[in-house]
Amino acid sequence: MADKPSFEALSAETLPLRLGRTDALTARIGSDTASWKVREVGDGNLNLVFIVDGPDGSAIVKQALPYVRLVGDSWPLPLKRSFFEYHALTRQRARAGNIVPEIFHFDEGQALIIMEFLTPHIILRRALIEGRRPKNIGRDLGLFLATTLFRGSDLSMGARARKEDMALFADNAELCDITENLVFTDPYFDAAMNRHTSPQLDGIVATLRADRNLKVEAQRLKHIFASSAETLLHGDLHTGSIMVTDDETRVIDPEFAFYGPMAFDVGMLLANFWMAFFAQAGHEKAGDRSVLRDELLDTVTEIWAVFRTEFSRLWHSERTGMLYDRRLFEDQGDALGSAQALDCLLHQIYVDMLGFAGIEIHRRILGLAHNADFEDIADENLRARCEARALKFGRHLAVNRNRLVSLQEIHTLAVRLERDEIS
Amino acid sequence: MADKPSFEALSAETLPLRLGRTDALTARIGSDTASWKVREVGDGNLNLVFIVDGPDGSAIVKQALPYVRLVGDSWPLPLKRSFFEYHALTRQRARAGNIVPEIFHFDEGQALIIMEFLTPHIILRRALIEGRRPKNIGRDLGLFLATTLFRGSDLSMGARARKEDMALFADNAELCDITENLVFTDPYFDAAMNRHTSPQLDGIVATLRADRNLKVEAQRLKHIFASSAETLLHGDLHTGSIMVTDDETRVIDPEFAFYGPMAFDVGMLLANFWMAFFAQAGHEKAGDRSVLRDELLDTVTEIWAVFRTEFSRLWHSERTGMLYDRRLFEDQGDALGSAQALDCLLHQIYVDMLGFAGIEIHRRILGLAHNADFEDIADENLRARCEARALKFGRHLAVNRNRLVSLQEIHTLAVRLERDEIS
Numbered sequence: 001m002a003d004k005p006s007f008e009a010l011s012a013e014t015l016p017l018r019l020g021r022t023d024a025l026t027a028r029i030g031s032d033t034a035s036w037k038v039r040e041v042g043d044g045n046l047n048l049v050f051i052v053d054g055p056d057g058s059a060i061v062k063q064a065l066p067y068v069r070l071v072g073d074s075w076p077l078p079l080k081r082s083f084f085e086y087h088a089l090t091r092q093r094a095r096a097g098n099i100v101p102e103i104f105h106f107d108e109g110q111a112l113i114i115m116e117f118l119t120p121h122i123i124l125r126r127a128l129i130e131g132r133r134p135k136n137i138g139r140d141l142g143l144f145l146a147t148t149l150f151r152g153s154d155l156s157m158g159a160r161a162r163k164e165d166m167a168l169f170a171d172n173a174e175l176c177d178i179t180e181n182l183v184f185t186d187p188y189f190d191a192a193m194n195r196h197t198s199p200q201l202d203g204i205v206a207t208l209r210a211d212r213n214l215k216v217e218a219q220r221l222k223h224i225f226a227s228s229a230e231t232l233l234h235g236d237l238h239t240g241s242i243m244v245t246d247d248e249t250r251v252i253d254p255e256f257a258f259y260g261p262m263a264f265d266v267g268m269l270l271a272n273f274w275m276a277f278f279a280q281a282g283h284e285k286a287g288d289r290s291v292l293r294d295e296l297l298d299t300v301t302e303i304w305a306v307f308r309t310e311f312s313r314l315w316h317s318e319r320t321g322m323l324y325d326r327r328l329f330e331d332q333g334d335a336l337g338s339a340q341a342l343d344c345l346l347h348q349i350y351v352d353m354l355g356f357a358g359i360e361i362h363r364r365i366l367g368l369a370h371n372a373d374f375e376d377i378a379d380e381n382l383r384a385r386c387e388a389r390a391l392k393f394g395r396h397l398a399v400n401r402n403r404l405v406s407l408q409e410i411h412t413l414a415v416r417l418e419r420d421e422i423s
Numbered sequence: 424m425a426d427k428p429s430f431e432a433l434s435a436e437t438l439p440l441r442l443g444r445t446d447a448l449t450a451r452i453g454s455d456t457a458s459w460k461v462r463e464v465g466d467g468n469l470n471l472v473f474i475v476d477g478p479d480g481s482a483i484v485k486q487a488l489p490y491v492r493l494v495g496d497s498w499p500l501p502l503k504r505s506f507f508e509y510h511a512l513t514r515q516r517a518r519a520g521n522i523v524p525e526i527f528h529f530d531e532g533q534a535l536i537i538m539e540f541l542t543p544h545i546i547l548r549r550a551l552i553e554g555r556r557p558k559n560i561g562r563d564l565g566l567f568l569a570t571t572l573f574r575g576s577d578l579s580m581g582a583r584a585r586k587e588d589m590a591l592f593a594d595n596a597e598l599c600d601i602t603e604n605l606v607f608t609d610p611y612f613d614a615a616m617n618r619h620t621s622p623q624l625d626g627i628v629a630t631l632r633a634d635r636n637l638k639v640e641a642q643r644l645k646h647i648f649a650s651s652a653e654t655l656l657h658g659d660l661h662t663g664s665i666m667v668t669d670d671e672t673r674v675i676d677p678e679f680a681f682y683g684p685m686a687f688d689v690g691m692l693l694a695n696f697w698m699a700f701f702a703q704a705g706h707e708k709a710g711d712r713s714v715l716r717d718e719l720l721d722t723v724t725e726i727w728a729v730f731r732t733e734f735s736r737l738w739h740s741e742r743t744g745m746l747y748d749r750r751l752f753e754d755q756g757d758a759l760g761s762a763q764a765l766d767c768l769l770h771q772i773y774v775d776m777l778g779f780a781g782i783e784i785h786r787r788i789l790g791l792a793h794n795a796d797f798e799d800i801a802d803e804n805l806r807a808r809c810e811a812r813a814l815k816f817g818r819h820l821a822v823n824r825n826r827l828v829s830l831q832e833i834h835t836l837a838v839r840l841e842r843d844e845i846s
Contacts, residue, residue, distance in 0.1 A: 154649050159603060160596040166652075167590035173583040180582060180745055189750040212760040219747045219764055226577050226746065227684075229589075230650040261650075322603055323649065324642045327612040337635040341642055 029054025142306025200384030267356025282377030358398030452477025511680030565729025623807030690779025705800030781821030
């Protein structure tokens with residue numbers, strides 16, 4: 001252990017020298033480091049990301065920094081998040097297949113992961129802002145959610161194996177802390193790192209912070225988030241963690257992975273499509289985003305439908321864990337009992353998912369980490385109008401989630417809010 | 424490490440020689456081991472328990488065995504449960520005070536704990552069978568529940584500290600496995616280790632195993648039990664884990680400790696009082712248990728009331744964890760918002776508690792580990808009548824828990840069942 005070099009951040013200049021003898025990399029891109037081209041392309045909040053082009057191919061090198069890149073070294077953050085990202089990626093790839101990129105190499109001490117370079121993929125959020133909807137995202141993301149959430153839970157895993165893995169990921173506490181506080185708490189009081197489009201949103205921000213029911217529900221959802229260790233979550237599944245071509249979908253960046261409630265990943269993901277929906281007015285020219293708006297709502301519907309269908313398929317074909325034992329249902333000739341239990345579970349996921357989605361929308365407009373969907377709207381008055389509609393929608397979801405029977409009804413509300421027919 | 428002796432079970436004969444130089448013991452009972460008197464008194468399902476009387480005092484030596492004592496060495500069980508018991512005892516004592524016995528010594532390798540000898544305490548279950556109700560148990564157990572469940576949760580602890588402790592106890596997987604399967608699953612199908620009073624209960628057993636709603640609810644509760652890592656639970660809080668005098672109460676034996684839902688400890692404890700209630704008819708002579716029956720229901724009401732009151736007091740005075748942050752409520756002048764959140768939480772605990780209680784009642788009559796409350800009723804027809812009433816009561820709680828508004832209403836039902844006015 002004493003021989004291991006201590007952590008040092010890579011740069012485009014030092015990368016070829018430092019990784020030139022890493023076989024897992026040279027085998028893919030070629031070993032003539034003099035011909036490598038290295039670009040730093042990280043646009044996230046936390047890490048360095050390099051594209052390394054060699055004579056025989058390209059690869060991604062992602063390295064954690066010991067602080068939050070978005071804020072600076074005043075906010076330290078453990079390098080170990082790279083360890084959790086690596087272990088989440090390998091589990092997700094085993095459970096969900098090629099929608100998760102291939103991992104070539106992991107160096108724990110340097111907190112770096114070398115993985116498949118995705119080309120010509122772009123960030124899904126960027127595609128949506130530009131007005132494009134890749135055609136398979138509904139199917140692919142529904143399948144990703146169902147396979148990872150089901151197979152990481154006590155529905156599928158052995159009880160000891162899940163508990164051991166939960167204990168491993170429990171150490172990812174600093175990343176959980178970010179979610180716990182930045183998502184569930186900070187947006188609802190005057191926290192130092194908050195920001196919002198001001199003064200346009202000052203009024204609604206004050207209203208939301210005085211909204212007792214909303215705050216109670218946000219905290220109840222935080223309680224579920226923190227205590228329900230149901231499955232291995234991605235933990236940060238927004239449209240910036242998804243790369244796409246017109247027909248391919250890849251899910252990346254699970255450094256927030258931990259054991260939490262199934263509904264969280266679903267809710268965060270759908271929230272980001274709903275935000276994209278409300279942001280379109282800020283990007284359109286002469287109503288040219290009307291079709292995409294419809295498609296975004298259809299995508300939400302499709303993700304949920306595919307999730308339900310695939311989750312149900314796994315329930316019947318892979319329910320090998322300790323929960324909802326077949327000996328109590330199918331083996332007693334009571335398949336309908338198993339169906340009843342499945343409906344209860346899917347309903348609970350649906351209800352909680354709506355709550356998490358509402359809170360996610362709020363924190364992206366009121367908290368520290370905003371979305372380009374809204375941020376890229378240069379006209380502040382226009383941006384604020386889009387954001388205000390989304391905030392009201394999020395509040396409605398979080399507070400009324402037990403009473404919102406269908407996504408169809410929810411989407412009717414979204415359309416009316418977007419058209420200012422209701423406010 | 425190589426010098427440590429491997430595990431060896433103690434006996435009354437070998438104990439003085441083996442523990443005669445353990446200062447924590449000799450300081451309390453005297454070092455003249457020749458005068459020690461040792462009795463093995465373990466009557467539980469899992470462990471050896473010795474009372475060691477020395478010239479200066481007495482102590483308890485509890486040692487885990489590498490198998491389930493109730494079943495034999497065909498069912499291995501990790502010695503490490505002693506480690507979890509020790510760590511649970513020290514945490515509970517810090518949180519709940521002297522209701523938890525003082526620990527003098529822990530030897531991890533020998534899986535033994537040396538602790539305070541409680542005299543003239545007897546097992547609470549035994550007192551209840553004999554027709555006595557110690558006068559402070561309602562208050563003491565309500566306080567134990569509130570202080571341990573509150574202070575072991577994210578309501579009180581730091582987020583990282585709770586996650587680390589949760590990860591530590593996640594390794595207690597084999598003991599959790601016993602609860603997961605023996606409590607929540609085995610009673611509802613023809614599992615090999617099940618037994619029940621037969622043939623008298625054969626009919627109702629068949630009815631319960633064909634009861635779809637009951638089985639679905641049992642599995643939903645198992646799902647909550649396995650995934651909700653809310654607080655450090657005792658994990659086996661029945662009236663056999665409580666020692667009493669007329670005015671003192673002590674809670675022992677937390678080897679099943681792990682991070683689970685608050686409602687589980689509450690529900691298991693109340694279930695054991697309800698079982699004692701239904702068992703009284705098997706022990707009474709000429710109706711002489713009528714007063715005790717009332718007192719047992721009053722005890723349930725008192726435990727719950729004290730729990731609510733103390734939990735609420737801690738909510739207001741010790742809410743230092745990350746959940747239900749004061750900056751969202753009290754600090755904004757919204758104390759009523761905090762009260763609303765507290766009511767939501769207590770209501771959820773109440774509902775889930777009823778469910779866990781119903782399932783606990785079932786497993787004690789249908790599963791492997793029965794209660795002396797019923798087992799000591801020699802007349803099998805009489806025992807079966809008592810058990811059948813309890814089974815119906817348990818089913819009602821588990822299936823209807825969302826609709827049972829008050830304990831008063833529940834106790835009216837219990838009395839009617841006990842009198843065969845309803846069945």
